[in-house]
Amino acid sequence: xxxxxxxxxxxxxxxxxxxxxxxxxxxxxxxxxxxxxxxxxxxxxxxxxxxxxxxxxxxxxxxxxxxxxxxxxxxxxxxxxxxxxxxxxxxxxxxxxxxxxxxxxxxxxxxxxxxxxxxxxxxxxxxxxxxxxxxxxxxxxxxxxxxxxxxxxxxxxxxxxxxxxxxxxxxxxxxxxxxxxxxxxxxxxxxxxxxxxxxxxxxxxxxxxxxxxxxxxxxxxxxxxxxxxxxxxxxxxxxxxxxxxxxxxxxxxxxxxxxxxxxxxxxxxxxxxxxxxxxxxxxxxxxxxxxxxxxxxxxxxxxxxxxxxxxxxxxxxxxxxxxxxxxxxxxxxxxxxxxxxxxxxxxxxxxxxxxxxxxxxxxxxxxxxxxxxxxxxxxxxxxxxxxxxxxxxxxxxxxxxxxxxxxxxxxxxxxxxxxxxxxxxxxxxxxxxxxxxxxxxxxxxxxxxxxxxxxxxxxxxxxxxxxxxxxxxxxxxxxxxxxxxxxxxxxxxxxxxxxxxxxxxxxxxxxxxxxxxxxxxxxxxxxxxxxxxxxxxxxxxxxxxxxxxxxxxxxxxxxxxxxxxxxxxxxxxxxxxxxxxxxxxxxxxxxxxxxxxxxxxxxxxxxxxxxxxxxxxxxxxxxxxxxxxxxxxxxxxxxxxxxxxxxxxxxxxxxxxxxxxxxxxxxxxxxxxxxxxxxxxxxxxxxxxxxxxxxxxxxxxxxxxxxxxxxxxxxxxxxxxxxxxxxxxxxxxxxxxxxxxxxx
Amino acid sequence: xxxxxxxxxxxxxxxxxxxxxxxxxxxxxxxxxxxxxxxxxxxxxxxxxxxxxxxxxxxxxxxxxxxxxxxxxxxxxxxxxxxxxxxxxxxxxxxxxxxxxxxxxxxxxxxxxxxxxxxxxxxxxxxxxxxxxxxxxxxxxxxxx
Numbered sequence: 001x002x003x004x005x006x007x008x009x010x011x012x013x014x015x016x017x018x019x020x021x022x023x024x025x026x027x028x029x030x031x032x033x034x035x036x037x038x039x040x041x042x043x044x045x046x047x048x049x050x051x052x053x054x055x056x057x058x059x060x061x062x063x064x065x066x067x068x069x070x071x072x073x074x075x076x077x078x079x080x081x082x083x084x085x086x087x088x089x090x091x092x093x094x095x096x097x098x099x100x101x102x103x104x105x106x107x108x109x110x111x112x113x114x115x116x117x118x119x120x121x122x123x124x125x126x127x128x129x130x131x132x133x134x135x136x137x138x139x140x141x142x143x144x145x146x147x148x149x150x151x152x153x154x155x156x157x158x159x160x161x162x163x164x165x166x167x168x169x170x171x172x173x174x175x176x177x178x179x180x181x182x183x184x185x186x187x188x189x190x191x192x193x194x195x196x197x198x199x200x201x202x203x204x205x206x207x208x209x210x211x212x213x214x215x216x217x218x219x220x221x222x223x224x225x226x227x228x229x230x231x232x233x234x235x236x237x238x239x240x241x242x243x244x245x246x247x248x249x250x251x252x253x254x255x256x257x258x259x260x261x262x263x264x265x266x267x268x269x270x271x272x273x274x275x276x277x278x279x280x281x282x283x284x285x286x287x288x289x290x291x292x293x294x295x296x297x298x299x300x301x302x303x304x305x306x307x308x309x310x311x312x313x314x315x316x317x318x319x320x321x322x323x324x325x326x327x328x329x330x331x332x333x334x335x336x337x338x339x340x341x342x343x344x345x346x347x348x349x350x351x352x353x354x355x356x357x358x359x360x361x362x363x364x365x366x367x368x369x370x371x372x373x374x375x376x377x378x379x380x381x382x383x384x385x386x387x388x389x390x391x392x393x394x395x396x397x398x399x400x401x402x403x404x405x406x407x408x409x410x411x412x413x414x415x416x417x418x419x420x421x422x423x424x425x426x427x428x429x430x431x432x433x434x435x436x437x438x439x440x441x442x443x444x445x446x447x448x449x450x451x452x453x454x455x456x457x458x459x460x461x462x463x464x465x466x467x468x469x470x471x472x473x474x475x476x477x478x479x480x481x482x483x484x485x486x487x488x489x490x491x492x493x494x495x496x497x498x499x500x501x502x503x504x505x506x507x508x509x510x511x512x513x514x515x516x517x518x519x520x521x522x523x524x525x526x527x528x529x530x531x532x533x534x535x536x537x538x539x540x541x542x543x544x545x546x547x548x549x550x551x552x553x554x555x556x557x558x559x560x561x562x563x564x565x566x567x568x569x570x571x572x573x574x575x576x577x578x579x580x581x582x583x584x585x586x587x588x589x590x591x592x593x594x595x596x597x598x599x600x601x602x603x604x605x606x607x608x609x610x611x612x613x614x615x616x617x618x619x620x621x622x623x624x625x626x627x628x629x630x631x632x633x634x635x636x637x638x639x640x641x642x643x644x645x646x647x648x649x650x651x652x653x654x655x656x657x658x659x660x661x662x663x664x665x666x667x668x669x670x671x672x673x674x675x676x677x678x679x680x681x682x683x684x685x686x687x688x689x690x691x692x693x694x695x696x697x698x699x700x701x702x703x704x705x706x707x708x709x710x711x712x713x714x715x716x717x718x719x720x721x722x723x724x725x726x727x728x729x730x731x732x733x734x735x736x737x738x739x740x741x742x743x744x
Numbered sequence: 745x746x747x748x749x750x751x752x753x754x755x756x757x758x759x760x761x762x763x764x765x766x767x768x769x770x771x772x773x774x775x776x777x778x779x780x781x782x783x784x785x786x787x788x789x790x791x792x793x794x795x796x797x798x799x800x801x802x803x804x805x806x807x808x809x810x811x812x813x814x815x816x817x818x819x820x821x822x823x824x825x826x827x828x829x830x831x832x833x834x835x836x837x838x839x840x841x842x843x844x845x846x847x848x849x850x851x852x853x854x855x856x857x858x859x860x861x862x863x864x865x866x867x868x869x870x871x872x873x874x875x876x877x878x879x880x881x882x883x884x885x886x887x888x889x
Contacts, residue, residue, distance in 0.1 A: 202812055203800070207810075208802055208803065209802065209803045209810070209811060209812040210800040210801065210802045210812060210852065211800065211801040211802070211812035211813065211814070211815065212800065213798055213799060213800065213801075213815070223797070223799055223854060226767050226854070227769060227799070227854075230767075230769065232769055234799075709799060710799065710800045710852075711769060711799040711800050711852050711854070712771075712800065712802075712852065713769035713770055713771045713799065713800065713852035713853060713854070713887075714771035714802075714850065714852070714887040716769075
């Protein structure tokens with residue numbers, strides 16, 4: 001058989017084989033007209049753009065059959081293979097790896113580039129080579145369950161975290177391996193915590209460890225593309241959102257592997273004696289309202305990137321899975337006695353003294369499809385406010401972190417009348433358990449309302465509507481009616497959060513009541529900047545409490561909405577008790593310890609403080625402020641309103657400490673703040689972008705304008721650029737494929 | 745100590761025909777020679793014609809320095825960089841520290857244009873197990889497959 005065929009195949013598996021089905025939204029007109037290509041060189045021609053690898057039921061029978069019908073020329077290419085597979089399509093049988101008989105063949109079919117089809121609608125700038133063949137598993141290493149298994153390059157993610165006090169340092173190793181008979185470029189979109197400050201990047205080839213260089217984004221991309229084009233092994237890490245990153249690894253040779261290490265740190269959330277460490281494992285499928293800037297599309301594994309620019313996350317179909325698994329180890333050194341440890345996943349713990357504990361993810365919970373949440377409770381009746389400082393030895397610049405906890409007597413304050421606005425995301429991604437949980441949370445909150453309160457319920461998906469024309473009194477009848485209203489809500493349509501935000505903020509505020517707006521959403525949208533801008537401009541006297549619902553929430557959006565809304569964030573996973581969490585949440589928001597806060601910095605000359613707008617202090621939850629200072633550390637006085645009266649408390653300054661991480665925490669906060677401001681500030685000369693870039697380079701951090709690149713220039717691989725293979729990931733646990741990715 | 749290495753063999757060293765691209769990649773091995781075990785070192789690598797961009801810094805051959813060395817941010821400022829400082833240290837036992845001639849790093853470079861870059865390296869410091877400066881010399885070599 002000629003190698004020039006677009007359809008090139010196969011592996012004769014020793015004892016089993018897969019069937020890969022061509023799925024392509026591209027027309028096949030260009031297939032036969034594609035020029036002949038040689039393995040490893042065909043990327044130069046640009047005729048074949050990427051490889052579609054799939055081994056299971058693909059998008060349901062109808063889609064499979066349709067794809068098949070669209071490729072008559074392909075079918076005719078090699079009848080010996082087709083003969084084994086085609087009858088199943090025609091009999092409408094579901095194709096899966098488990099249904100393939102021994103002796104059958106795996107074939108993986110190349111996608112024709114749009115260039116070759118005479119169109120300029122390409123969205124991927126990385127043409128690849130011709131069709132590839134997956135290699136059989138090594139003897140003795142076959143997976144025990146091969147049903148639906150799709151050959152993909154990411155084998156394993158190893159997470160090793162070290163927690164010291166309130167800062168966590170995390171090393172993430174991504175192990176890529178090429179399961180094909182030609183070299184590939186692996187592309188993987190993955191999440192990191194929204195506060196992650198990515199500071200190190202290494203490409204590992206055997207024992208060789210090549211430290212990546214942080215450069216301006218376009219410069220890094222150009223270096224990577226050139227290295228890839230010339231056949232050098234290289235890797236590139238790009239930030240797509242503060243919590244979404246894209247990893248590219250070029251020229252992975254057949255059967256070989258390349259590892260990538262990403263190191264970041266972040267501060268831990270604290271509430272009521274518990275610290276919380278979160279590692280997200282999957283990017284939720286985003287909905288992009290029309291005209292979204294820089295969208296992130298949700299695309300089925302093997303499908304083409306949608307038109308309109310932006311990037312795409314690839315999702316495995318319900319019957320598909322990859323061999324990618326995850327291990328997580330967390331070493332906790334709390335500095336005080338650890339009283340308890342709990343997690344979203346099954347874990348094993350080993351204690352090494354009262355203050356240190358090692359936590360490991362149990363082996364059977366290693367599917368990376370939901371956030372790993374680890375919480376540990378520390379001893380002590382209550383935390384104390386403190387001021388941590390650090391002076392950079394090189395520049396003499398001082399940095400500080402102020403942690404404010406309300407004094408004990410602030411907890412005994414009266415409850416003020418409230419105007420509660422519940423905003424529910426009723427889009428398709430919330431369908432099922434997430435929406436049920438959100439409704440349960442609202443029902444629980446209704447039980448906490450008192451007669452002097454008012455409330456409103458707003459639902460949004462493609463549009464927004466509300467329970468009452470105006471907020472209604474929390475009477476027994478109104479609450480009963482609200483319960484009936486909740487019962488009727490269904491999850492369908494797009495996630496037009498903007499509609500929900502505007503509806504919730506654009507009506508007159510009752511000055512007699514504290515207005516709290518609680519957003520209950522998974523945050524699966526691609527236009528975060530627009531949402532943040534709408535909150536910023538419309539917040540007025542309201543406070544926003546964002547309530548992330550689901551197993552892999554868009555925590556970046558949740559945190560930013562709460563920050564701009566001077567409120568706080570809480571999370572409700574599918575397995576949590578909505579009633580319990582809402583009770584705790586409601587108790588907190590109905591008792592703010594201090595509002596409208598002003599800080600007297602004493603003799604410290606303070607600048608560049610983040611967050612710029614100080615949020616209210618609530619019982620049990622600290623407010624953390626980080627900034628730069630000159631002069632000597634001094635006592636700080638915090639003033640604010642409590643029961644409409646001015647109150648204050650003093651925080652004593654300690655000595656200048658060795659807290660070098662404060663400067664990077666500050667830099668990360670500054671970058672985040674500048675990024676938020678881009679949403680609403682006019683920036684004709686790109687001054688904000690320039691400031692982000694300079695801050696990132698000075699402090700050696702990833703940002704939207706800086707990327708890490710690493711090249712192994714010691715050896716050039718055979719041939720030129722490899723074929724691009726996108727890593728498909730599962731949709732998050734509890735999220736339906738058919739109402740999210742399947743809708744696109 | 746100052747060492748100069750003209751990069752005449754950027755491509756031939758990797759066993760391929762010379763590419764026509766004006767952008768070329770090459771790897772430079774950096775060696776340290778000492779009579780005592782070395783626990784820390786720092787050197788500067790410069791290129792006189794501003795043709796060089798560092799695209800990776802790789803660990804050397806000693807297990808005592810298993811991780812990749814660190815670089816300073818001069819390598820990434822102002823686009824093309826003509827100077828980079830690279831350093832590393834080890835907390836390993838004295839017996840595990842390298843002595844004699846040891847490859848301490850490989851610097852991966854991108855160069856542009858047809859002119860041959862002129863690399864120059866200066867050893868800033870090398871220290872022994874007790875943290876005292878020790879006599880050492882530094883040298884460069886092209887990486888070969």
